[in-house]
Amino acid sequence: MSKAVAYILPLLLLQLLSIDLSMGYSALEDAQIIAEYKSHMNDTNHAFVARKLVHQASWAAVGSISTNEKIKNYPMVNIISVDDSDLNGSSTGRIHFLLTDLDFTGPDWQHNNKVTFLFTDDENLNCKQRGEDPMEPTCARAIISGRVKKLSTESVDYNDWIEAFKARHPAARNWLKAHNFYLCELQIENIFVLDYYGGPHDITVDDYFNAKPN
Template identity: 45%
Template sequence: MLKWTIIFFSLFQFIASKTIIIKAHPKNFEDNEIKEFKNNPPSHTEHAKMARWLVHNSEWMSIRSISTIPSIAGFPMVNVKAMADSEKEAKSTGIIYFYLTMLDDTAKDLSKNNKLTVLFSMDQSLYCTNKNIDPMEPTCARVMITGKVLKVQKSSKEHDFATKAMISHHPASVNWNEEHNFFLCKIKIAQIMVIDYYGGVKYVKVEDYYKADVE
């Protein structure tokens, strides 16, 4: 009898411990959840504003260059780059700032051909996924911005502004320049394409993009 009593209590303790662990999981998931955007997206009829809003609320972008890697030279190549258009909680500028280093193939590509396209998606924060909208659906907004990469002059006020913006969003960037010779860049925009609703791509004029108010 004593033997079965010991087995019963051992089994009860095992089940109880598993129950406690299971109950703890939702709290852990909640703490690690990627938060939604701090403000609601604009109407899908405001295409310039949508483009600016996506850029301002993003932390990174997909960047496409023409590869210089010998085995795939001339093919499109994609990468991910941290970016910012202003400091956190500051007014949007719409100017896309980011770092490059010649240790990275993207910088090598752009040193030969400085034309690029970058992509921003509303699902970067899982905004669409959390609303059961597939990231490929037109209602999960995305913007494709094409242009040329320009280096931000180190001695300029713009360089100071862009550095503060990047550090605000990406604290680790403080060490990037010293350790791997990163340098600040921006995009001279040539074309803006927005998909934020059914009916195909919408083209936004560059001047309308910069005029848009997302505050």
């Protein structure tokens, strides 16, 4: 049984059970449910959805394994400002962010260099405007896991990345001066996109970078 079928069957069963039995069985309604799901599967470029969510995001929720003594080895969640733009404001797909060792995520990644970023279409209240709850599958989200890479100030692209980040986040100019922030990039390893009923879609890193949201 494919993953897609495994995810959709429980949904179909729930929808079927919600039908008023006094009205009798409706093969037509069943067919409409299945047709809608298949249409979405065929029409949606999930890698494009991931790139779009990343590019429109000013921040992401980031999960790490905590080094804080009170919750050591528990998951820690933080809000991190992000940017994937080049100097022209175009999407690159490369997720850049500033960290400081004065915050939670800074010490955490140096102990266990695995993190997960969550991007949601409701960051800009897009889902709310459509009347959707942020938890509903139709409110698109991308869950991107990987490893933190601290970028070298000697890199030929470093100044460009910093300037692009500051253009998106003007407050970062003060952070860099006062709080020993350093620029990082997520080395992407796994991508899941949930943008409809039927469960998450596993997106390859190559497909993600080949998608062009601009």
